[in-house]
Amino acid sequence: MSKLTHLDEAGNAAMVDISAKAATVREAVAEGRIAMSAEALTAIREGAVKKGDVLATARIAGIMAAKKTSELIPLCHPLALSKVAVDFEFEEKGIRVTALARLTGQTGVEMEAMTAASVALLTIYDMAKALDKGMVISGVRLLSKSGGKSGDWHAE
Numbered sequence: 127m128s129k130l131t132h133l134d135e136a137g138n139a140a141m142v143d144i145s146a147k148a149a150t151v152r153e154a155v156a157e158g159r160i161a162m163s164a165e166a167l168t169a170i171r172e173g174a175v176k177k178g179d180v181l182a183t184a185r186i187a188g189i190m191a192a193k194k195t196s197e198l199i200p201l202c203h204p205l206a207l208s209k210v211a212v213d214f215e216f217e218e219k220g221i222r223v224t225a226l227a228r229l230t231g232q233t234g235v236e237m238e239a240m241t242a243a244s245v246a247l248l249t250i251y252d253m254a255k256a257l258d259k260g261m262v263i264s265g266v267r268l269l270s271k272s273g274g275k276s277g278d279w280h281a282e
Contacts, residue, residue: 139200139201140201141201141203142201142203142233144203144232144233145232147232147233147274147275148232149230149231149232150230150231150273150274151228151229151230151272151273152228152229152230152231152233152234152235152271152272152273152274153226153227153228153235153270153271153272153273154226154227154228154234154235154236154238154239154240154268154270154271154272155224155225155226155239155268155269155270155271156224156225156236156239156240156242156243156266156267156268156269157222157223157224157225157243157265157266157267157269158222158223158243158244158246158247158263158264158265158266158267159217159220159221159222159223159247159263159264159265160220160221160223160247160250160251160261160262160263160264161219161220161261161262161264162219162220162221162254162257162258162260162261162262163257163258163260163261164219165257165258166254166257166258166261167216167219167220167221169254169257170221170250170253170254171216175253175254175257176256177253177254177256178253180249180250180253180254181214181221181250183249183253184212184214184223184246184247184249184250184253185212185213185214185246187245187246187248187249188210188212188223188225188242188243188245188246188249189210189211189212189242190245191241191242191244191245191246192207192210192225192227192238192239192241192242193207193210193238194241195237195238195241198241199237199241202237203233205229205231205233205235205238206229206231207227207228207229207235207238208228208229208230209226209227209228209229210225210226210227210228210238210242211225211226212224212225212226212242212243212246213225214246220261221250223243223246223247223250224243224269225239225240225242225243225246226239227239227242233274234271234273234274235271236268236271239268240266240267240268243266244263244266247263247266248263251263267281268281269281
């Protein structure tokens with residue numbers, strides 16, 4: 127009925143059968159940003175947020191989220207991730223989050239990288255919302271993926 131990979135012949139939602147796919151090293155990198163007031167940005171940078179270390183907490187949250195992606199996103203396979211890294215870069219009006227997910231397996235890790243970035247951003251918001259309820263999360267996207275039959279891909 128459809129060429130969509132998550133639909134069966136009858137059009138019903140279905141998990142893709144990856145049993146015949148070769149295990150290869152697969153990696154994905156995603157990013158997102160959170161814009162905030164100068165007060166909130168300074169407090170995070172100086173470690174002065176009353177709830178604690180915002181970036182350390184966001185890093186742990188992002189890593190944990192990547193590991194739970196299959197519980198959050200329907201039809202994602204549970205994966206044995208070999209690496210998840212979440213990094214932060216201060217920008218003029220906010221923070222950029224970059225998340226990397228890697229494994230040797232039969233399916234890609236794009237959703238795990240994007241989930242890690244998204245939850246890290248949400249955690250920053252949660253930790254600093256007392257300082258700025260108007261923070262804006264934006265630009266969550268896949269930057270690159272490698273491995274598997276479709277090969278490498280990089281955002282423009």
